[in-house]
Amino acid sequence: MSGRDFLGLAWQSIWFHRQRSLLTVLGILIGIASVILLTSIGEGTRHYVLSEFTQFGTTLAAVNPGRIQTTGLPGALGITIHPLTLGDAEVLRRIPGVANVVPVVVGTAPIEHAGRTRNTFVYGVSAAVPEVWRMRVRGGRFLPEMDLRRGAPLAVIGPKVRRELFGEENCLGGHLRIAGQRFQVIGLMEPKGQFLGFDIDDSVYIPVMEAARMFNRDDLHEIDVLIANASLIDPVVKRIRSVLTERHGGEEDFTITTQTGMLDSLDRIIRIVSLAVAGIGAISLLVGAIGILTMMWISVNERTSEIGLARALGATPRQILLLFLAEAAMLSGLGGMLGLATGMGLAQALRLYAPGLPVQTPLQFVLLALAVSLGVGLLSGLLPARRAARLDPVLALAAE
Amino acid sequence: MIELSGIERIYEVGASPVRALKGVNLTIHRGDYVSIMGPSGSGKSTLLHILGCLDRPTAGSYRLDGRETADLPEVELSRVRGHQIGFVFQFFHLVPRLTASRNIELPMVFAGVPVDERRERAGRALEVVGLTARADHRPDQLSGGEQQRVAIARAIVMDPSVLLADEPTGNLDSRSGGEIVQLIEGMNARGLTLIVVTHDPVIGGRARRWVRLADGNVVEDKVPDESPARPVGPLKAS
Numbered sequence: 326m327s328g329r330d331f332l333g334l335a336w337q338s339i340w341f342h343r344q345r346s347l348l349t350v351l352g353i354l355i356g357i358a359s360v361i362l363l364t365s366i367g368e369g370t371r372h373y374v375l376s377e378f379t380q381f382g383t384t385l386a387a388v389n390p391g392r393i394q395t396t397g398l399p400g401a402l403g404i405t406i407h408p409l410t411l412g413d414a415e416v417l418r419r420i421p422g423v424a425n426v427v428p429v430v431v432g433t434a435p436i437e438h439a440g441r442t443r444n445t446f447v448y449g450v451s452a453a454v455p456e457v458w459r460m461r462v463r464g465g466r467f468l469p470e471m472d473l474r475r476g477a478p479l480a481v482i483g484p485k486v487r488r489e490l491f492g493e494e495n496c497l498g499g500h501l502r503i504a505g506q507r508f509q510v511i512g513l514m515e516p517k518g519q520f521l522g523f524d525i526d527d528s529v530y531i532p533v534m535e536a537a538r539m540f541n542r543d544d545l546h547e548i549d550v551l552i553a554n555a556s557l558i559d560p561v562v563k564r565i566r567s568v569l570t571e572r573h574g575g576e577e578d579f580t581i582t583t584q585t586g587m588l589d590s591l592d593r594i595i596r597i598v599s600l601a602v603a604g605i606g607a608i609s610l611l612v613g614a615i616g617i618l619t620m621m622w623i624s625v626n627e628r629t630s631e632i633g634l635a636r637a638l639g640a641t642p643r644q645i646l647l648l649f650l651a652e653a654a655m656l657s658g659l660g661g662m663l664g665l666a667t668g669m670g671l672a673q674a675l676r677l678y679a680p681g682l683p684v685q686t687p688l689q690f691v692l693l694a695l696a697v698s699l700g701v702g703l704l705s706g707l708l709p710a711r712r713a714a715r716l717d718p719v720l721a722l723a724a725e
Numbered sequence: 726m727i728e729l730s731g732i733e734r735i736y737e738v739g740a741s742p743v744r745a746l747k748g749v750n751l752t753i754h755r756g757d758y759v760s761i762m763g764p765s766g767s768g769k770s771t772l773l774h775i776l777g778c779l780d781r782p783t784a785g786s787y788r789l790d791g792r793e794t795a796d797l798p799e800v801e802l803s804r805v806r807g808h809q810i811g812f813v814f815q816f817f818h819l820v821p822r823l824t825a826s827r828n829i830e831l832p833m834v835f836a837g838v839p840v841d842e843r844r845e846r847a848g849r850a851l852e853v854v855g856l857t858a859r860a861d862h863r864p865d866q867l868s869g870g871e872q873q874r875v876a877i878a879r880a881i882v883m884d885p886s887v888l889l890a891d892e893p894t895g896n897l898d899s900r901s902g903g904e905i906v907q908l909i910e911g912m913n914a915r916g917l918t919l920i921v922v923t924h925d926p927v928i929g930g931r932a933r934r935w936v937r938l939a940d941g942n943v944v945e946d947k948v949p950d951e952s953p954a955r956p957v958g959p960l961k962a963s
Contacts, residue, residue, distance in 0.1 A: 330834050341822035634818045637779060638832040638879070639807015641800050718779045722818070 326644055335652040338624075339659070349620040350660030352613025353701065357664025357694050358671065360606030364690055365672040367599035369683030374595065377520060378588055382459045384424075384552040386562055386583045388417070388569070390544070407573040408544030411473045411533070414451075416572065417550055420564050422557040425453040428473060429547040430536040436529060437502040438490040445486055446528045447503060449536020457551040465497045465512035468532055476534040481512035485526040503529060504539050558583055610697065613660065614705040621653050621709035632713050633721030646714035653706020654699050661698025665691060727753040727776065727887065727918070732785035734771050745771040747941040748785070753920065755886070758913045760932035761922045767938040770891075773922045777810050777889050778802045790886055807836050811880030813909070815892035817872040819864040819879075826851060826860040829879045836883065850878035854908060870901025877908060887918040894928055906931065 339346045390409050414428040430449035435442050448454075452470045455462060467481055480503065487496045496510050508531060517525040537543060552561045562581055570577045625632070632645055640648075669691075672684045734746040745768045753759055763769045774780035775787060778794055781802075787794050794805060812818075819828045829847040838846070851857050854874040864872050873893065880888055890909060894902030906928065913919040923929045930949075937945035 326835055326837050334834070337822055337827075630818065631820055634814075634820070635831070635835065636803065637777065637806055637812045637818075638835055639803050639883070640835040641803040643800070644835055719774050722779070722814075 326647075331647055331651040332655065334648055335655045338652055339655060345620070346656060346659075349616055350613075350656055350663065352616040353610065353657045353660030353698055354613075354664040354667060356606055356609035356611075356613045357661050357698055358668035359609060360603055361665055361668025361686060361690065361694055362671050362675075363602040363606065364599055365668070365684050365686040366675075366682070367595065367602055368687055368690070369685040371592065371595040371599070372685055373683040374591055375588060378584065378591065380459065380517070380520070381584065382457075382551065383584045383588065384555055384558060385457065386550045386552060386558070386565070386581055388413075388548040388550065388565065389546070389580045389582070390578065392578060392580060406578045407576065409546075409548055409579065410544060413569060413572060414473065414545065414548045416568055417548060417565055420561060420568065422553050422561040422564070424551040424553045425457050426551070427451050427453050427457045427549040428533045428545045429549060430533055430540060430542060431546050432536065432540040434504040434539060436486060436490065438499070441490050443486065443489050447536060447539070448528055448530045449533035449539075450530050451533055453551070454530060457549050460517060461515040463513050463515045465510070467512050468530060471532070473532075474534055476532050476538065478506065478508045478535070479511050479532065480508040481514060481530040482510055483514045483526040483528045484516045485524060486529055487513055503531065506535075506539065508535075555585070558585055610701055613657070614701045617653055617657055617702060618705040618708060620656070621649060621706050622712075624652075625649065625709045625713045628713075629716060629721050629724035632716050633718050633724065636716075636718035637722060642714040645716075646710045649710035649713045650703060650706045653710065654702040657698045657702025657705070658695070660702075661695050664698070665694055668694075726755055726788075726790060727751070728786075728788040729775075730786050732772075732775060732782045732787065734768075734775065734780070735783045744941055746775070746782070749938075749941075749943055751936065751943065751946070753887075753918065755918055756913070756916050758910070758919045758933040759921070759936055760929035760934070761920060761936045761938065762924060762926065762929040763938035764924060766940075768941040769922050769924075769938050772938065773889060773891055773920075776887075776920065777812060778805050803835075807832055808883055809886045811883065811885040811888045813873070813876050813880050813888065813890040813893045815895040817864070817869075817876045817896070819872055819875055821864050824861045824863055825856060825867065825875045825878075828864070828875055829882050832879060832883050846882055847878075850882040851875075853881070854878045868901070869897050870904060873897060873901070873905050874908065877905070877912075881912065881917070885917075887920060888912065890919070890921045892923050892925075893921065894925070895923070902928075 388409060391406050411428055414426050417423060418426045427450050432447055433444055434447045435444050436447075450468070451473060452468050454460060455467050462481070463484070465481070468479055469477075471477065480501065482496065482501075490496075490501065491499065496513060499510050500507055501510060502508070514526070514530075519525065533545070550561075550565065552558050562583060565581060566577065569579055573579070635645060635648075669686055672686060675682060676684045729749055729751040732746055732749040732751075733744065736743045736745055749768075749772060761769050761772060771780065775782050778789075782795055785795070789805065789809060794802065797805065820831070823831070826844075826847045829850050830843045833843045833846065848857070848860070851860055854877055856871060856874050856878070859867060859871060859875075864875070867875065888909060893905055893909065897905060909919055909921075910931070919932075921928060921932060929935065934948050935945065936943060
């Protein structure tokens with residue numbers, strides 16, 4: 326008896342009871358559809374978040390003042406927090422394996438040009454920004470290499486600032502006032518869009534010393550360190566930690582955040598959420614499997630005399646077993662395919678309805694869903710099929 | 726050739742065993758036409774099941790075409806049923822969702838006959854029973870007599886050495902019953918061994934040899950003196 330014959334007979338039986346078959350596979354259909362839909366959303370979200378973060382590069386480490394963990398008692402007994410200084414930045418720059426550093430002082434200030442004023446973010450940075458933050462200059466040039474402790478009235482603006490203040494007018498070489506001080510525009514950044522809802526294009530970059538003076542600070546908000554390559558991340562971060570701890574009088578009063586560390590934990594969180602979602606789907610699959618089991622059980626009872634007849638016509642117990650298994654697997658495989666189509670259809674519909682929502686169905690999920698539904702069918706068909714195969718032909722024939 | 730010797734069949738029902746057959750000896754030659762008669766409970770169904778290899782004797786030997794079947798494994802017994810025995814039942818036992826020709830193909834499906842050959846042989850079997858025009862009808866679109874013809878076509882399609890008919894006319898009116906009997910008698914005339922199990926003396930009386938069972942024993946086994954008339958036409962229902 327060929328595989329085609331088994332599938333043919335199974336299909337004839339499923340088609341003969343098509344309404345009942347459809348109802349039976351509904352459980353599997355809903356299970357697979359929900360798993361596919363939810364994991365599509367989860368996977369899309371994961372990719373979205375990951376690409377948001379990796380746009381700044383994966384070998385970036387940020388040093389911020391203060392510890393995130395709470396240790397000891399607050400107040401008099403708490404540790405002193407040393408500020409991060411330009412000196413720290415210069416020392417970090419010299420650590421082997423560090424490609425470059427960007428000291429950051431940030432604040433908001435009114436920007437003024439030709440009678441128009443806009444409050445926006447002002448970043449005091451160094452010439453290394455395009456390299457470290459992976460940003461590109463569209464016109465002119467970025468801030469020049471110079472002594473970090475010296476200022477210069479030079480500014481690079483984001484495309485949104487340019488649009489709002491300069492309009493179509495050429496901005497390069499023009500002047501603007503930042504918090505009342507006069508700066509010359511020497512560069513225009515490429516649009517970079519939003520980062521987690523924050524508009525990167527709505528910023529102005531000036532030398533770090535100018536920003537420190539403007540915001541009246543002598544310490545840095547952050548030092549961004551670009552590490553030469555991914556394999557050096559761990560040793561370099563270790564070195565940064567020991568150098569800074571030594572410079573800060575033996576206190577580790579700063580926090581180093583690596584992109585990879587952040588990405589890992591984000592990835593982990595999203596995967597756990599996806600897994601939980603898949604678990605819920607698995608429960609509905611289980612319910613679907615019980616549906617098939619019940620249906621097949623009833624089917625074996627209904628067709629007892631047919632099984633007896635098949636035995637009289639020469640069918641072996643093994644053939645009977647395979648016939649019923651084929652029917653169960655086909656039922657749930659059908660449910661799997663319909664569920665897949667439903668889930669992916671819903672995901673696409675969702676994308677049309679909410680274009681911002683990232684939805685993605687990876688191929689391996691599709692294959693896994695089909696494999697799982699076939700497996701579920703075989704498992705739930707096993708018990709009824711074994712019962713069918715073990716029926717005594719004489720008793721089975723006599724059944725009505 | 727069928728050789729039964731000392732066939733016993735004991736059922737374990739509750740505490741006391743029931744002896745359905747108590748040592749049956751029977752030899753049936755190729756091409757024979759035998760009726761097995763007896764009241765219900767006489768053991769004729771049990772004998773039929775053993776003859777059809779659907780059931781095994783508790784003791785005794787059953788040789789079919791020279792081969793001992795009593796100790797064959799289940800897979801081999803299935804093969805014997807598929808290849809050497811054709812069954813015709815009182816209630817036709819057609820699969821309701823399959824067309825006449827697909828029903829006839831079933832034993833060939835289980836035997837692994839290739840599709841093309843199946844179609845061809847099913848077509849020929851339908852021709853033999855005169856139902857070529859009904860090939861694509863499902864059982865519920867056929868009359869009782871037609872359904873039994875399909876069942877007969879299915880029984881002979883594997884070219885068995887014996888046709889076992891269990892009350893073949895029991896569920897038919899006398900006209901279709903007569904036609905069915907004529908059909909299988911015609912096959913017997915061309916050399917097929919025919920065993921009819923019935924409680925109907927009119928049907929049973931038509932056989933060349935009468936075997937009567939009572940209480941698990943063969944109580945009569947005779948070839949009637951004069952071959953019974955073979956009237957062509959309707960039989961009287963019992």
